[in-house]
Amino acid sequence: MHGNDARPASTTLPLPKGRPDHYWEDLVAGDVIRTAGMTITDAHLVQWAGLTGDLVSLxxxxTYAATTPFGQRxxxxxxxxxxxxxxxxxxxxxxNVVAWLGLDEVRALAPVFIGDTIHVSATVELAxxxxxxxxxxxxxxxxxxKQDDSTVMTFSSSFIMKRK
Structure with missing residues (x-):
């Protein structure tokens, strides 16, 4: 033992821990995944606009956004x-993604405002x-x-995944 350490000295190092490996077999049709949330800030809008060139006044x-039906940015x-x-x-x-195959059926259903917290509920349609x-x-x-569980956007996305 070393000093005040109550554990015996070990000659083997513990294996590092990190994100678990997930493969194609880990999800089947009907599985639902729910993510953590993220609160939208002014910085998200400004950085996205700068990154993409999407400099729309809305x-x-x-001042402009206040005159729209949304009443704000x-x-x-x-x-x-x-x-x-x-x-x-x-x-x-x-x-273990091999390739992203694309995005389909994107629908914007409601606005997301600064201060809203979004999360995703996703269902595996096909495996x-x-x-x-x-x-x-x-x-x-x-x-x-959004934070009240109202849906603001829907879409589907497909991936080629590694198998075990």
């Missing part, structure tokens, strides 16, 4: 979608094998929700 100009639709994809990535289920024995496909339906 997102950046408080709203988040860019593609920002909301990208944050939804990112929140799903944080779940760890995408550690199918491919001709390649080391790969499978997931099609996932996303619902981006």
């Amino acid at each position: 997102h950046l100009d408080e 709203i988040a860019h639709g593609p920002l909301t979608m990208s944050l939804g994809l990112g929140l799903m990535t944080q779940t760890g289920y995408f550690s 199918r094998e491919t001709r390649k024995p080391d790969q499978g496909i997931w099609k996932i339906n996303y619902s981006v929700l």
Whole structure:
């Protein structure tokens, strides 16, 4: 033993821990994944506009946005979608993506305001094998929700995943 350490000295180091590996087999059709939340800030809107060149007054100009039916600035639709994809990535289920196949059926249903907290509830629509024995496909339906669980956006996205 070393000093005040009550544990015996070990000659083997513990294995490092990190995000678990998830593979195609880890999700089946009907599974639901719920993400952590993220509160939308002014910085999100300004940085997204600068990154993408999407400099629309509805997102950046408080005076103009006050004259719109929303009465205030709203988040860019593609920002909301990208944050939804990112929140799903944080779940760890995408550690073995081979390829992203695309995005379909994007619908913006309600505005996201500065101060809203969004999260994703996603349902696996399809989990199918491919001709390649080391790969499978997931099609996932996303619902981006606000803090009151109202849906602000829906879309689907498909991925080729490694198999075990």
